[in-house]
Amino acid sequence: MTKIQPDRVPGHEEIRFRLGTWQRLASMLPMAVPAGFGTVEHVGRPGFESWIQFLSIMLVLGVAVVSLTSLFGITLTPSAARVHNLRRRTIPWASVQSVRVEPIMGVRVVALYEADGRRTRLRAPTTGFLQWDRGFEEKFHVIGQWWLANRGSDWVPVPPPGTGMPT
Template sequence: MTDENAAYTRIRSPALAWGSPAAAGAALLAVAALFSALLRREPLPEAFFVPWLLLVIGTAVVVEALWIRTWGIDLLPEHALVRGFRRRLVPWREVQAVVRHPQAGGWLVQLVLDNGKPVTLRAPMISAGFGGKRSAAAYERDYHRIGQWWLAHRGPSWREVTHTA
């Protein structure tokens, strides 16, 4: 499947990658509110910091989940915009291969550059044991979409390189 007619294609982290931390953070915020309400009814001076600690941790986990949600790749005609820990423009003319990369029991996608260095994408991804067949099918679809986009836009500078993971 090639998205040649589209101006660009966006691929983002799967819902499981950011949804689980978001739910855990929301649960921590709920526990913080409950603990705070209980402490108002029966004050425990030695436990006054617990609701605040849960509030800070829960907020940090929710913010991280929202940040993970933005990870991915934008496929544009001239380059790929990789969104991860930082944003990076990778011109298609510098990409020599699109490969699968095993990591932590799951799979990520890497763009191998003409200097042999890989650029690891944070999405699409699949984690072992999570998501089942639907997640695996989405990973395969997105992996092939990136590969087809690269084939359609790589330009004349492409040459075969050997990549060792």
């Protein structure tokens, strides 16, 4: 396993993590199976025309899903983490309080916790059933190392909102 050190990446000011091709295609399975059954039921018998229609719809949806999900991910820069979802967010490293792995519905995702209490779950890297990523742990550690290396010397932990300030 190759270790990526933020200060030892030659010629790179940024690292980008995206979903893998299989992870993007696997996101279509939950809609493909019911759509296939609906196509067969619609005609009453599995006919040639219904399968052509089904395959055409799946092809169009597949291209749309793969194209859209290829935009998701995170870009690590020396000053901030740029989160690519349906909208782009830039989270300065100084405002990040922790980087954690969270389980959600059988999938493990990386989450960034900010000083104001906001949690941002990243779309990539992720790993889970049908979306396995062998490099997930390494990517999680790279994100954590970038945070530790770039959060600044004046960074201080902030207590979570609602806990009150210690006296």
